[in-house]
Amino acid sequence: MRVLFVGHGPAHIPWIIPLAWAARLAGHEVRVAVRPQCVAPVTRAGLVAVPVGDEAVTAAVAARPLGLGPGRLKQAGESVAVLDSDLAEALVEKMVAVADTLTDDLVAFARFWRPDVVVHDTAAAAGLVAAAALKVPAVGHTWGVSLGVHCESEAELRPSYARLFERFGLDPVVGPSVWIDPCPPGLRPPHGVRRADMRYVPFAGPAALPPWLRTGRDTQRPLVAVTGGVTTTALDEVRDHVIASLRELGADVVLAVTAAQAENLPQLPDGVRAVESFPLDVLLAHCDALVHHGGVGSGLIAVTHGLPQLLLPQNAFQEHWAHLVRASGAGTALPADAAEGAVGAAVRDLLARPSYRQRARALRDEIDAMPTPDRLVGFLEACASAGHTDVPVPGEAGRR
Missing domain, CATH: 3.40.50.2000 (Glycogen Phosphorylase B;)
Structure with a gap:
């Protein structure tokens, strides 16, 4: 055929x-x-x-x-x-x-x-x-x-x-x-x-696993991934305050960026690293939550790992997906220009309230079936x- x-x-x-x-x-x-x-x-x-x-x-x-x-x-x-x-x-x-x-x-x-x-x-x-x-x-x-x-x-x-x-x-x-x-x-x-x-089945291309993802982490701090997707600059304007909020929360942060986005990154503070053109599916296997722009691919990859997610949508398509995720109970959403304190509080709630992870895992079970x-x-x-x-x-x- x-x-x-x-x-x-x-x-x-x-x-x-x-x-x-x-x-x-x-x-x-x-x-x-x-x-x-x-x-x-x-x-x-x-x-x-x-x-x-x-x-x-x-x-x-x-x-x-x-x-x-x-x-x-x-x-x-x-x-x-x-x-x-x-x-x-x-x-x-x-x-x-x-x-x-x-x-x-x-x-x-x-x-x-x-x-x-x-x-x-x-x-x-x-x-x-x-x-x-x-x-x-x-x-x-x-x-x-x-x-x-x-x-x-x-x-x-x-x-x-x-x-x-x-x-x-x-x-x-x-x-x-x-x-x-x-x-x-x-x-x-x-x-x-x-x-x-x-x-x-997530697909994001090939990668070589870096040393820090080959062994267990030596800290109890949560690891939160942040991405604006591979074809948008959706979170560029709010990236710094999202990072600041997460660091104030006591989380380690990993930014998933494209090669073009990596060129414009500032000096990152301690506890924050960036991965360039790296499969989000592989990265999220090591994370505790995802903050993203409301992309369907990013959101479903989080679901395949049973991770709660915070969405910061900036357009109608992203709002549509954010609404579905929020209605499912697997995550929450804020306006992209939400205050720094709101982002940190939302992620703290995602990590502390078991229902988010339970609903994300229930959706993962649906995918597996x-x-x-x-x-x-x-x-x-x-x-x-x-x-x-x-x-x-x-x-x-x-x-x-």
């Missing part, structure tokens, strides 16, 4: 790597089609990347502002918060516009390589077009949140979505979608698309066998 994965931006690439490797290890041929800026993360993972699109053109479309500032959530019950309708509409239209810059190259490659199934990031609508061009199944793959491009009925067919297909002489993909979803049920808001559960990526390969095989118009219900499809 040939499986074509279609990725989105750099922050989304780690989500598709485990399933891509599971398909490869099952003996299937795998290609990963991505924008040029995402080629390096794919090849570093040992997979074959297919660059599609002109990066300058795609980046210009992707850079269009959406007005993602805080306060763009619409409350929908006690445990769910969703983006307001105007923002959600603008987001989908932007995803469609990005796809429009990629479809020429992607469809041309798909027609040459002839995959049996297309697995596309739910933000990467170009994958739906490539699947339609070959009349093979398209299966979505979320990045931990229920956001993406899909069309469940003729009533939902938007003109911009239809045009993606029509310029290739294709009928738009309309009908029940299936999304592979690595988000545990306890953090998953309701959504109309059918889900195929898959265990979340989900099917591993290798079992989802059987689902992809069943999709390929069923054909273009009859994607199996996830619970009924064969799994390894």
Whole structure:
């Protein structure tokens, strides 16, 4: 079987790597089609990347502002918060516009390589077009949140979505979608698309374990990790006061930063160290809590280690995830510009109150109970066998 994965931006690439490797290890041929800026993360993972699109053109479309500032959530019950309708509409239209810059190259490659199934990031609508061009199944793959491009009925067919297909002489993909979803049920808001559960397996690239992570720590002080993510500068402006708050609390601090972020770090005080381009999954195995910007990847990695987390969101997407984490009981959130004392008090509460760690561990148990990526390969095989118009219900499809 040939499986074509279609990725989105750099922050989304780690989500598709485990399933891509599971398909490869099952003996299937795998290609990963991505924008040029995402080629390096794919090849570093040992997979074959297919660059599609002109990066300058795609980046210009992707850079269009959406007005993602805080306060763009619409409350929908006690445990769910969703983006307001105007923002959600603008987001989908932007995803469609990005796809429009990629479809020429992607469809041309798909027609040459002839995959049996297309697995596309739910933000990467170009994958739906490539699947339609070959009349093979398209299966979505979320990045931990229920956001993406899909069309469940003729009533939902938007003109911009239809045009993606029509310029290739294709009928738009309309009908029940299936999304592979690595988000545990306890953090998953309701959504109309059918889900195929898959265990979340963090992937952040290779690393060499430093000496200080090879032995036990010689102190009883808690170790708190702080990160603003790998594709943002979300915490740069508040980093110093977050560190100061944590040091006043009596915690040791480790900053997880990118190479670019490392260049701008000041002299760090005693009890604070930085790790550059280091897998957060490996780091958090040694930590007691995580303070971060509200990234879904950072938050789920904390969950896989049963760690409580403090989120300091600065935009609507981050607020959305912060709301879900807080509602689950696995962490808490503050405005990014919260006073220094508030940050320290929040982390002290995270470390002292057992319920946060208990809820985080309960979510970890949910993740551990989900099917591993290798079992989802059987689902992809069943999709390929069923054909273009009859994607199996996830619970009924064969799994390894």
